[in-house]
Amino acid sequence: MEAPLLDVRDLVVSYGAAGRERRVVDQASLAVAPGESVGIVGESGCGKSQTMLAVQRLLPPGGRIAAARMSFAGLDLATLDAESMRRLRGTGIAYVSQDALSALNPVMTVSRQLAEPLIVEHGMGAAAARIRCLELLEQVGIPAAEARLASYPHQLSGGMRQRVLIAMAISCRPRLLIADEPTTALDVTVQAQIIELLDRLRRELEMALILISHDLGLVAGVTDRVAIMYAGKIVETASTAEVFARPAHPYTQALLAAIPRLDTSLGERLSPIPGLPPDAAHRPPGCSFQPRCTRAAARCAVDRPELKPIDGAGHLARCWIPGEPLPGSHVSTSAPSLAPAESAREAAAKIAVHQIRVHFPVRRGILRRASGVVRAVDGVSFEIARGTTVGLVGESGSGKSTTGRALLGLAPLSAGRVDMFGVDIATLARSHDGLPRVGQLVFQDPYASLNPRMTVGETLREVLEVHRIVPSGGATPRVRDLLDAVGLGTRVATQHPHRLSGGQRQRVAIARALAIEPQFVVCDEVVSALDVSIQGQIINLLQDLQRWKGLTYLFISHDLSVVRHISDRVVVMYGGKVIENASRAQLFDAPRHPYTHALLSAVPIPDPHVERRRRRGTARLDSPDPTVATQGCRYQRSCPFATSECSRDEPPLADAGRGHEVACHHWRSDAVRAALSNMGWKAAVA
Numbered sequence: 294m295e296a297p298l299l300d301v302r303d304l305v306v307s308y309g310a311a312g313r314e315r316r317v318v319d320q321a322s323l324a325v326a327p328g329e330s331v332g333i334v335g336e337s338g339c340g341k342s343q344t345m346l347a348v349q350r351l352l353p354p355g356g357r358i359a360a361a362r363m364s365f366a367g368l369d370l371a372t373l374d375a376e377s378m379r380r381l382r383g384t385g386i387a388y389v390s391q392d393a394l395s396a397l398n399p400v401m402t403v404s405r406q407l408a409e410p411l412i413v414e415h416g417m418g419a420a421a422a423r424i425r426c427l428e429l430l431e432q433v434g435i436p437a438a439e440a441r442l443a444s445y446p447h448q449l450s451g452g453m454r455q456r457v458l459i460a461m462a463i464s465c466r467p468r469l470l471i472a473d474e475p476t477t478a479l480d481v482t483v484q485a486q487i488i489e490l491l492d493r494l495r496r497e498l499e500m501a502l503i504l505i506s507h508d509l510g511l512v513a514g515v516t517d518r519v520a521i522m523y524a525g526k527i528v529e530t531a532s533t534a535e536v537f538a539r540p541a542h543p544y545t546q547a548l549l550a551a552i553p554r555l556d557t558s559l560g561e562r563l564s565p566i567p568g569l570p571p572d573a574a575h576r577p578p579g580c581s582f583q584p585r586c587t588r589a590a591a592r593c594a595v596d597r598p599e600l601k602p603i604d605g606a607g608h609l610a611r612c613w614i615p616g617e618p619l620p621g622s623h624v625s626t627s628a629p630s631l632a633p634a635e636s637a638r639e640a641a642a643k644i645a646v647h648q649i650r651v652h653f654p655v656r657r658g659i660l661r662r663a664s665g666v667v668r669a670v671d672g673v674s675f676e677i678a679r680g681t682t683v684g685l686v687g688e689s690g691s692g693k694s695t696t697g698r699a700l701l702g703l704a705p706l707s708a709g710r711v712d713m714f715g716v717d718i719a720t721l722a723r724s725h726d727g728l729p730r731v732g733q734l735v736f737q738d739p740y741a742s743l744n745p746r747m748t749v750g751e752t753l754r755e756v757l758e759v760h761r762i763v764p765s766g767g768a769t770p771r772v773r774d775l776l777d778a779v780g781l782g783t784r785v786a787t788q789h790p791h792r793l794s795g796g797q798r799q800r801v802a803i804a805r806a807l808a809i810e811p812q813f814v815v816c817d818e819v820v821s822a823l824d825v826s827i828q829g830q831i832i833n834l835l836q837d838l839q840r841w842k843g844l845t846y847l848f849i850s851h852d853l854s855v856v857r858h859i860s861d862r863v864v865v866m867y868g869g870k871v872i873e874n875a876s877r878a879q880l881f882d883a884p885r886h887p888y889t890h891a892l893l894s895a896v897p898i899p900d901p902h903v904e905r906r907r908r909r910g911t912a913r914l915d916s917p918d919p920t921v922a923t924q925g926c927r928y929q930r931s932c933p934f935a936t937s938e939c940s941r942d943e944p945p946l947a948d949a950g951r952g953h954e955v956a957c958h959h960w961r962s963d964a965v966r967a968a969l970s971n972m973g974w975k976a977a978v979a
Contacts, residue, residue, distance in 0.1 A: 297324040298501050299348065299386075299469060302362035306340070306347045306525075308355050308573075315573040317343045319525035322600075325469065330495055330502040332512030332533065334548070335522035336824040337795070338570055341505045344522070345471050349386055350378055366468065383410055387467035391474040393454035397446040403430075403457055404442035410464050429460040433490060451689065452483035456490070463494055470495065473505045477822075480688040480851045485895035488515055507824050509548055510897035513537060514904030521545050524571055524581035527600065531608035533901045541603045541615040543586045551829040552899050553858040555881065562836075563858065565829030569794055580613070588614055642679040642714050644700065644813060644845065649673050649709030651695050655920060667919045669695040671869035672709075674946070677862075679714065679812075682839065682846040684860030684877075686853055686892065690916045692869040693849045697815040700847065701732045714812065730760065733806035737818035739798035743790040749776070749801050750786030756808040775804040778841075779834060796827035800834065807838070813845045820855060832859055853896050857881055865889050868917045868927035871946060875953040885955040887932050890969045926958065934965050 306318035318340040325331050333341045347358050348370065363370045365385060373381065382388070390396045398406055407429060408422040417425065423442070430438035433456040446454055455475060462470055472491055476484035488504075492515040495502045506512055512519055512533065519536045521529040521544065529542040540546045550564040568585045577583055583593040592613055600611045650672055655665035670692045677683045685693050698704040700711055702722045711718045713731050721728040736742040743752060753775055754768040763771050773783050779800040790798055799819060806814055816835065820828040836859060838844055850856050856863055863880045865873040865888065873886040884890055898904055917927050926944055929935040936958070944956045959965045 296367075298327045298329075298366055299323070299325040299503075300362060300364045301344075301348060301360065303360055304344060304347060304363060305359040306343050306352065307357050307359075313574070317525055317573050318347065321522070321525065321527050323520060323527065325501050325503060327468070328495070328499055328501055329518065330492070330504065330516045332504045332506060332516035332519045333522060334506055334509055334512060334519060336507055336570055336826060338573075339522040340525040341522050342473050345388070345473060345503065345505065349382055349388060349471075351382075351388075380414070383462075383467065384414060384465045385467060386469045386471065387462035387465070389455075389458050389462050389470065389472040389475050391477050393451070393458045394446060396458055397454060399446055401445075402442065403444050403446070403449075407442075407457070407461055407464060410461065414465055425464070426460075429464055430457070432463075432494075433457075433460045434486070435460075450483075451479050452486065455479065455483075455487055459487075459490065459494070463498060463500075466498060467500055469501045469503065471503045471505070474507070475504075476506075476511065481853065482688060482891055482895040484511070485897070488897075491515065508552070508897070509537070509825075510552055510554075510899035513897060513899050513901045514907075521548070524576055525573065526581065526611060528582070528611040529609065530600075531603075532606070535606060535608050537899060537901055539608075541608065541610040542582075542612045543588055544582050547585075548825060549899060551826045553829075553832070553854045554898060555854050555857060555893070555896055556898055556900070556903070563829035563833055565833060566826035569796075580611075590614060644677040644679075644714065645712040646673060646675050646696075646700065647710045647712070649696070649699055649711060650707040651692075651699050651704050652707040665920050668869050668922075669704075669919055670699060673866070673869075673871050674709075675864045675871060675874055677813075677845055677847060679845050680839070680843045681861040682848050682859055684856035684863040685847055685849045685866065686851060686856050686863060687866035688851060688916060690919070691866040693851075693866055694817050696866070697734070697817055697847055697849050700813075701734055701815060702728045703734065729811075730809055731811060732813040732815065733809065733811040734815045734817060735799075735802050735806050735819050737821060739795075739802040740790055742802060743798065743805075745790055748787055748789055749781075749793075752801070753786075753805060753808055756805055760809045762809055771808075775808055778807065778838070779804045780830075794827070795823055796830055799823065799827075799831055803831075803834065803838075807842075810842075811844075813847070815847045815849065817849045818851075821850065821852065828855070835859065853881075853892055865892070868923065869919060870927060870956065871954075872928065872956045873954065874946070875949075875955075876951075879951065879953045884969075885949055885953065885960040885966075886928075886957050887934060887965070887969060888928050891931075926956075934959050934962075934968070 301323045304318055304321045305316060307314045307316045309315045321340065321344055335341055346352050348363065350370065352358065358371065360371060404423060404426050407426040411417045411422045411425055426442060427438055430441060435441055435453055435456050449457065476487050479487065488511060491502060504512055504516060516533045518530065519533050520527050521542065523544050529536065529545050536545060540549060547566045551566060553563060566585055571577060571581055577594065579595045580593045580598055583589045590613065598611045598613050600609045603610050603615055649670060651670040653667040653669060654663040655667060656662060657664045673696055685696065687693050695704050699706055702718050713721060718728060721731060750772050753772045757763050757768045757771055758765065772786055776783055776785055781797060781800050785797065820831050823831065832855065839846065848856060848859055857877060860877050862876050864871055865886065867888050873880065873884065873889050880889065884893060917923050925941050926939040929939040938958050944958045946954045946956045949955050949960060
């Protein structure tokens, strides 16, 4: 066998003083061959990033490394001096971090940041470095590359910033590229482009790739091998095809069951993993996954399993009872729809959005005079029946969040009207506490929306007392009921937000929204930043609360697999306009608009066989500038079927039958429909 490029044996990363040591990585072993692509998957805090930071010797202060072996291309990484290690980073091992905006220097142009390693490491002159920078930007697929060289990071979109970061990483032609959650917080189409870019560069530059992710679906199509980490240990490793076809460890099986998928039955309920990963300072004596495992035996609580072969094909698992899922394990089973039974009888009661526009003035100069306008929402209409969920999807900048805020009176309408269950929101806003009592908003980032100085109990008590839900001094029983309703115990009432996990904070945010008993809740990207297992818990909670309380939801997301699972209808937005509006079955079975097809083709399916034979849409350009009035169809610059009619006339939202609306000049064309069906997600699954 070929000697591994990276060889790590029994790596231990610890923090804290002796006697209070916290092992965040516990005897992890990993080997990566030249040119190989390896995925490292697990929940937040499992040790994925810490393992790769230790390999590069970039641990934060206080971190200590111990390893039986840690070598790269024959070099002992543990004993290299600081200068040799610095030179190895970039030329040997390159790193792409999760947050490109934080990783890039905000006061340096793109060209200056790209040129720095070329000048320092390769001794290039300024002119030669600029030519090489231009080549790098073109190599990572940035349009108008020469103009982007003079841009600052804040002037680029999230996808472009991530491409710049990748260009910097490959500038010195490394032999190993480590990509640490490179697509987190990116739109699903940009996410697909970044993953395909990394795979293409790996093949073109003949380098190895380590892709760190919490999403098994992302690694399915581009990795040769997968390592699953939990509580600082690698609990399963095998070829990608083997892990997805025959997962042996209960944790791997649970991760796969928790992912909402496009290719599963609409009636299936998610199976989130109960509980949370153990704290590094208080791990159980036996198997770390034992407290969350439904197949655990008595031995699992006492003896710690070793990584052992499952078969002769290099499939290893750290489990006393590996194998097929047992009855009662986390495997999705069919469940009835959780939409309340009375919804059909109350179809007349609805939220009606009539041609709303939300424009913000652009002000410049000392006198702050208006010099233009941002058309964030530009003529949007749809309806939400009482007790149902409408999914609002689209990429960043499409106007989703602004639309949701406009429905709650948090973004002033420039034109149009919103009827909240038969009452104009302008009338509700004039009444005392009228609009907040009808509708509430759950934010994407619960930590930013919760007061860090107030305990959970104080946060909920304040809402109850301000809106006079309970008499003064009588809030404690109601706080207890709210915490029980969202699956949190009363002990959480005394905790501050920073002491809670991301999933617990999101549950608190939901409890706060429910405190005043609203009829309507806007959920704005409430699961986008959560681990896949916690994401499933929150989705199931929202569905249970809807069935119990008859709530009406506007569920805003860019992830169509999640939207498919929770929504009754789906509204697709692009450039501040609705371009498609249909029932869940209609939209996912027969989407009419090319943009909807592009979104669906970008959603990863956790099946390597499917992912590697999918045909995706062509690379898209950026969304239209909301400060510039657009003539014709807003998607024309990115649409492969655009004609002169598209550039001249804006398509109206036309009825495609059975309540399915689409804004496209060519949705009736047989040629267009045939071309789209060949690249759709169903074509790969069939």
